[in-house]
Amino acid sequence: MNRFDICEVWSVLAHDYGLYGIQTRLDKMGFKSFPMLRYATLNDEQLIMYAERQSKASRTGPYSYKIGSL
Numbered sequence: 001m002n003r004f005d006i007c008e009v010w011s012v013l014a015h016d017y018g019l020y021g022i023q024t025r026l027d028k029m030g031f032k033s034f035p036m037l038r039y040a041t042l043n044d045e046q047l048i049m050y051a052e053r054q055s056k057a058s059r060t061g062p063y064s065y066k067i068g069s070l
Contacts, residue, residue: 001045007031009049012039017057 007026011033014023026033042050 001049004031005043005046006049008033008037009042009046009053011037012042012050013053013057016054 007029010022011026011031013019014026016039039047039050
């Protein structure tokens with residue numbers, strides 16, 4: 001998985017969980033997601049990463065630093 005794929009996962013998570021701080025970091029990195037980016041457009045590797053982060057967010061709360069870093 002390359003850096004772009006990882007940024008796409010974080011962008012979808014930021015949208016789904018209201019993690020606007022992460023979206024701000026993605027913007028500073030120069031990442032611009034395409035308008036149709038959503039859970040259904042992620043590939044298999046991205047879905048696995050999304051599921052791991054989603055699981056942590058549900059246990060620790062979406063604003064926790066424990067869900068991982070970019």
